[in-house]
Amino acid sequence: MQWPGRALTVSIVRLQHLGIQVPICEIDPWRMQYFASAACPADVFIPTEDCDGWLWNPEHRWVYDKLTVATSQKMAAAPHGVPPSNYPVFSKPIYNLKGMGVGSRVLTSPADYTEAYRPGHMWSTLLEGDHVSSDVAVVDGDPRWWRHARGIASGEGTFDYWEVHAEAVPAIEDWCGRWCREHLRGYTGMLNLETIGGRIIEAHLRFADQWPDLYGAGWVEALVGLYARKLWQFDDSARRTGYSVVLFVPHRAQYRHPPAELQQAVRRLPDVSSLQITFHEDLPPGRHAMPPGGFRVAIINCWTLAAGTAARDMLRTHFA
Structure with a gap:
């Protein structure tokens, strides 16, 4: 079998467990443990990597453009080459499908900006507040389920731990929900939003495959249903932090x-x-x-x- 836009000769392999076709297209072997028991139709493809999310969603792949995401929220932002009028600002690649904060830094002065200048990078408003990763189940641009994880940073792009909250976060769900309904009509699938202070800094056409076991029993099956039937059905009454x-x-x-x-x-x-x-x-x-x-x-x-x-x-x- 060949995945859409991808040959089987690459390092990603489609999970199979006891002869059952498994839907999650996972590159990291340490995360296959979460999906080994889930079965689905053979023509369903669920991305966990941004490269797959970009390939398989041409109409909505623009969300990987961080400059566009920033300006869609009326944030001050521009590519390198247009110097900031005020400091500090945050600098990062406009596109970074590998994640992990590669190439990101705070710029505090014109000298910082000159030293950090890179083609393909951008600067934007330096946001304050909690860094939150939110997984969202979306049906035709409308969020149907949210789960939020707050990152406790330990410096230079690293995290000490993430707290996967049982509670809702209305400030994120209100702002980001309006943004989804305005910008993602026609998209059905999982969406991961990274926010600081409730504003989106990155969007991904996938979910966070770091902690699906913490979402509770039946979540992976609901994930398959979202992609296979365009429905979100999940009993989340037993959620816990x-x-x-x-x-x-x-x-x-x-x-x-x-x-x-x-x-x-x-x-x-x-x-x-x-x-x-x-x-x-x-x-x-x-x-x-x-x-x-x-x-x-x-x-x-x-x-x-x-x-x-x-x-x-x-x-x-x-x-x-």
Whole structure:
């Protein structure tokens, strides 16, 4: 089988489990654990990577243009080459389908701007407030389900952990809901919005595949239904707050995966939902998209922050 716009010879493989066709098109082997039991029609393709979201949604792929997203919200923004009239501002690539904050920085002065100048980059209003990642189930541009995760930053593009809230966030849902209905008519599927202070800084035609286990039983099946039947049906009455705790280590030469025994010990800890070892042993570190502040080696999804912190400490001894 060939995916739309993509040959099977690339590194992404379509998940199969016990002969069942699995719908989620996942490049990261550490996240296949979340989708191995879900079956769907063979002609359904659900992206988890921005490259697939861009390829398979030509009418709405413009959302990956961060300059357009900024100006659609009446934010001050321009490409490099048009200097800011006031500082500070935030500078980043206009397009970055690899994520991880690559090439992003705060500019505090004209000297900063001159030093940071890059073709294909932009600057925009420096926003303040919580950095939130929101997954949205959208039917014809209308949001039908929201889930919000607040990122606790630890510097230079890295995060200490994400808190996946059980509660609604009306400030985000009101502003972003109006934006979706105005700009995404005709789109049905998952949408991931990154916001700071309630304003959109990035939009992705996919969901955050870092923590689907924290969304609750039946969520992956509802995801398949959204793409297969253009309907959103999910009993979310049992939602609870969860945490996604991240382990970053210094950039350096090759790291090795923790031994299987250590990984199993982490997974057996009370209130730990899942463990991801988030790098390829057989690839040079430079082949991984990582922020300036560190190299991400593990993610622990859990139901209490204490459990995630304890698990991270166990893993840190291996990478130290």
